[in-house]
Amino acid sequence: MQLPNRLAIPSFLQKLHWAIDPVTYFERAAQQYSDIFTAQIVGFGDTVVFITHPQAIQEIFTNDRKKFTAAGKLNRLMQPLLGEKSLLSLDGDRHKHRRQLLMPSFHGERMRAYGQLICNITEQILSEVPQNQPFLAHAVMQKISLQVILKVVFGLNEGERCQKIQYLMPLLLDIFRSPLTSSFFLFSFLQKDIGAWSPWGKFLCQRQQLDELIYAEIAERRNQEDPERIDILSLLMSACDENGQSMTDQELRDELMTLVFAGHETTATSMAWGLYWIHHLPEVHEKLKKELDTLGNSPDPMRIFHLPYLSAICNETLRITPAVPFTPPRMVRDTVELLGHQLEPGTVVIPSIYLTHRREDIYPQPQQFKPERFLERQFSPYEFIPFGGGARSCIGQALAMFQMKLVLTTILSHYQLALVEKQPERLQRRGVVLGPGNGVKMVITKRRKQQEPEFDYTYTAV
Numbered sequence: 192m193q194l195p196n197r198l199a200i201p202s203f204l205q206k207l208h209w210a211i212d213p214v215t216y217f218e219r220a221a222q223q224y225s226d227i228f229t230a231q232i233v234g235f236g237d238t239v240v241f242i243t244h245p246q247a248i249q250e251i252f253t254n255d256r257k258k259f260t261a262a263g264k265l266n267r268l269m270q271p272l273l274g275e276k277s278l279l280s281l282d283g284d285r286h287k288h289r290r291q292l293l294m295p296s297f298h299g300e301r302m303r304a305y306g307q308l309i310c311n312i313t314e315q316i317l318s319e320v321p322q323n324q325p326f327l328a329h330a331v332m333q334k335i336s337l338q339v340i341l342k343v344v345f346g347l348n349e350g351e352r353c354q355k356i357q358y359l360m361p362l363l364l365d366i367f368r369s370p371l372t373s374s375f376f377l378f379s380f381l382q383k384d385i386g387a388w389s390p391w392g393k394f395l396c397q398r399q400q401l402d403e404l405i406y407a408e409i410a411e412r413r414n415q416e417d418p419e420r421i422d423i424l425s426l427l428m429s430a431c432d433e434n435g436q437s438m439t440d441q442e443l444r445d446e447l448m449t450l451v452f453a454g455h456e457t458t459a460t461s462m463a464w465g466l467y468w469i470h471h472l473p474e475v476h477e478k479l480k481k482e483l484d485t486l487g488n489s490p491d492p493m494r495i496f497h498l499p500y501l502s503a504i505c506n507e508t509l510r511i512t513p514a515v516p517f518t519p520p521r522m523v524r525d526t527v528e529l530l531g532h533q534l535e536p537g538t539v540v541i542p543s544i545y546l547t548h549r550r551e552d553i554y555p556q557p558q559q560f561k562p563e564r565f566l567e568r569q570f571s572p573y574e575f576i577p578f579g580g581g582a583r584s585c586i587g588q589a590l591a592m593f594q595m596k597l598v599l600t601t602i603l604s605h606y607q608l609a610l611v612e613k614q615p616e617r618l619q620r621r622g623v624v625l626g627p628g629n630g631v632k633m634v635i636t637k638r639r640k641q642q643e644p645e646f647d648y649t650y651t652a653v
Contacts, residue, residue: 194240195532196224202231209233213516214545214618214625217241221546227530239520239539240529243546245553245573247529251521251540252573252581256283259521259540269623272363272398273452274445278586279519286582288432293446293586296426302593304421305343306492309594312338313601320635325611328631329463335598336459337361343590344450345408346422352404359401363394364456405444423450450587457514458591460626464512465505465599467631468560470610475562479504483604495600496593503562505595509577511560514624516545518579544576545625607637 198205198220208216209232220228226244231237242248251259260282270280278289295301316335320326337360347353412428424447431437438446469476482500495501523538534540549557553574554564578585585591602608611632619628 194229194238194534194538195530196228198223198228198230202237205231206233211620213620217516217543217545221549225550227532239541240534241517241546242529242540242542243550244530245547245571248542248547248576248580249571249573250527250529251542254527255521255582256287258523258525258527260524269452271394273449274441276439276442276445277449278446279449279453280445289442289446290582290586292430292432292438293427295430296423297587297589301421301426302496302589303493305339305590306496306593306597308342309339309597310492310601312342313598314605317602317606317635322635322638325632325634328466328633329459329627330630332459332462332466332598333361333456335462336455336594339458339594340451340455342422344423344447344454346420346424347408352408356401356404356408359397359404360451360455363397363401364452402444405447406440409440409443453585454587454591456622456624456626458594460514460621460624461505461508461512461591462595462598463627463631464514464616465508465595466602466608466633467610467616467627468508468512469504469599469603470608470633471615472560475504475560478562479603483600486600486604490600492593492597496596498596498600499566500562501596501600503565505592505599506565506575506577507560507562510548510554510575511557512618512625512627513544513548513577514626515577516543516625518542518544518576519583521583542576542579544579547574547576550574605639606635607639608633609636 200208205216209230216230220230220241221243227240227242227247229238229240232239242251270277273279278286278293281289313335316331316338320331337357340360341347341353341357345356347356408424409428412425417425418429424443427438427443427446429437469479478500482498486494486498518541520539520541523534523536523540525536527534529540548554551557553570572580578588578591611634612629614629616627616629616631618625620626
């Protein structure tokens with residue numbers, strides 16, 4: 192099969208480079224072929240075609256389930272964690288129906304109900320960070336994101352089970368935070384259980400412990416139904432398809448793990464990058480501060496959500512430092528033509544978020560952080576794609592953006608922070624996301640409002 196613009200690098204070296212440093216891999220490839228190129232990587236089949244041109248991305252997104260199949264089977268490298276019933280692993284009508292079942296839990300009045308809870312979690316965790324002592328913003332954002340998941344998604348607030356889940360979940364996710372350990376999911380031959388002391392054996396043991404807790408929580412909810420609960424787990428348990436069928440315990444477990452995996456690290460990473468860019472550029476900080484000063488005391492979370500400059504900052508953060516470098520893969524169903532290249536059935540195509548967001552013809556001076564670009568023009572859903580698009584767009588994007596805006600506003604309204612290091616942060620692979628290489632080291636220089644913490648949260652000091 193003749194594929195477009197094959198990279199002239201030995202397959203083994205490509206795969207190694209991709210696994211270690213996908214950012215540099217992408218940048219070097221784009222220097223040769225700016226719109227479309229064929230790569231040999233691990234994780235989604237041996238050979239894939241990466242797309243960076245909006246015209247081709249539009250063709251893919253608008254023809255999901257027609258010319259392209261949303262290749263759930265290519266996402267199954269995450270199946271050991273997420274399970275075979277996860278939305279990410281489903282194809283065709285099964286994927287469509289499950290998505291329709293999940294969508295109502297993430298929109299409308301649901302967001303408003305979660306708003307004050309997110310603000311309270313942020314205040315309580317930040318109140319435990321000592322003043323004038325360096326801390327890692329990325330680690331603190333991970334704690335905030337984890338608490339949001341426990342309370343908003345799982346509906347857990349206290350108790351032994353809540354504490355155990357809170358302890359186990361970060362341990363299980365830690366395997367994705369380093370290029371070395373996350374390679375266990377890229378290379379199946381490394382998935383060998385040779386005892387609890389081995390990396391894969393340890394992962395399986397922790398997964399089993401967490402599964403037991405999740406299934407116990409599901410069983411308890413089924414025995415003690417409460418129609419007043421608005422957490423996402425409760426909403427999913429009450430949801431029924433067109434045939435009146437509700438989700439099974441395994442389906443609920445797999446979707447919960449998918450929400451944890453897709454929403455925890457990505458949102459935490461984006462919030463840490465937001466803090467970095469706001470404090471890295473004083474003029475951005477000053478403009479945002481003036482906008483936040485118009486809110487007054489105890490602003491409505493929905494008013495925060497609609498602030499124009501805050502929205503522009505969040506969008507620019509997701510543009511220049513996307514947490515995920517590419518969208519879920521698609522597979523060509525029938526012969527198609529993209530940018531003058533004919534692709535045969537079975538070809539795997541992947542839109543590159545990172546490279547699309549760095550196109551100079553769409554974003555002049557793409558290496559510069561300029562929130563104003565999102566105030567000056569409206570970008571199409573094929574030019575700005577931080578949450579993907581088409582049938583595989585991120586189902587939790589509304590909650591992620593809502594959380595990002597509320598957390599940043601709460602922190603900046605109550606605290607004065609500063610970056611500790613003058614060296615710029617660099618995008619680095621942290622498992623399956625692109626995170627800040629040094630974790631965004633910051634310090635609280637002033638507390639604008641004294642707060643009384645209600646819970647005991649720990650922090651990561653450096």
